[in-house]
């Protein structure tokens with residue numbers, strides 16, 4: 001059959017509230033035209049992020065009741081550890097409150113001042129921790145990733161020539177690890193192929209360099225491999241995930257995405273020495289090494305989420321729902337990043353608002369306009385997110401100037417997606433009326449979270 005539906009039914013509902021256009025304009029101005037500063041209750045459909053916004057299953061909620069809230073040695077930790085070993089295949093687990101807690105630990109342990117960390121496009125918090133540890137991030141993703149119109153099936157791939165020339169230029173001893181993300185969030189939720197991760201492993205092995213995976217959305221990545229890469233159609237998502245991880249030396253994880261929870265993360269490694277250091281540092285910054293800033297019940301929910309994340313009908317529906325929204329937008333002629341990624345549809349603000357120069361924040365302007373139109377909340381992923389160059393102090397001008405419509409897992413139906421598509425199409429019709437923003441407040445770190453703007 002052609003028709004497909006949610007592989008679950010709804011057991012509990014949360015009513016939504018819709019403000020009037022005038023009220024939304026008022027709220028937007030109070031929030032400094034930054035969707036991060038809106039109150040959730042003023043939002044109708046919240047596509048700000050897929051992070052921590054997932055709906056947990058009855059199986060996960062039942063697990064919450066089995067939380068062992070002992071300070072040390074909670075049984076939920078051991079269950080999570082066993083599931084991590086089963087599904088991701090690494091030896092050692094250090095839980096953290098969320099992904100950036102793990103990024104902090106691994107950056108501190110492996111990076112020395114003056115080091116270079118190559119990666120397949122930056123992610124905001126990942127790069128911030130690399131820089132705070134004294135490192136310099138170097139983008140080694142394939143060129144196609146920076147082109148929103150390129151239909152390359154694995155736009156998250158590492159460019160092996162870029163990677164090898166960096167290693168030759170600075171010397172292998174100055175490259176503590178390759179920071180490999182799957183899927184690549186900032187490129188549009190684009191996957192990395194198995195062939196590519198295998199090649200990255202071979203290349204780095206020759207130089208004795210580690211590969212640390214950002215496994216935040218690696219299950220979604222596995223779905224794309226199954227769909228697109230020859231030889232994987234008959235493998236299970238769990239088999240693909242484990243093979244992918246086997247080419248890396250460890251991972252940081254934000255459980256708030258793939259693992260279907262509201263909070264949680266971890267660092268996993270194979271090297272015992274690194275594990276010992278991480279286990280020691282985690283008690284300083286997060287909490288004891290068997291809870292890492294989480295309650296026992298949170299560890300249990302994440303362990304159970306791991307089991308659900310790799311279920312074929314779940315992950316298929318997940319990615320197809322994102323695609324459903326993207327294809328609706330394409331039917332309206334709205335410019336989006338292709339291929340449609342795993343967790344979000346990204347509007348191409350450069351083509352949507354070609355009359356607004358990048359230093360007038362076209363993506364920020366567009367995200368604000370969509371909220372004003374319908375109460376749909378999205379996120380800027382362009383010049384504001386890219387921040388300033390720490391050496392020159394100038395804006396970084398990323399090639400991609402995007403607005404992300406991020407779909408929480410198991411939360412909205414396709415009818416919500418229809419409303420979103422209609423609203424974005426309406427803003428597209430009226431796009432010439434938009435004229436950009438001016439930044440009036442800029443915080444030091446990760447400015448996109450708290451910056452404030454005024455209309456021009």
Ligand code: F0G
Nearest residue numbers: 049051098099100123125185214216254
């Ligand atoms: N890595 C990736 C690829 C991410 O997308 C995120 C978070 C993190 C690491 C950090 O994890 O939030 O648990 O500390 N991304 C969220 C987003 C915030 O909206 O894309 P965290």
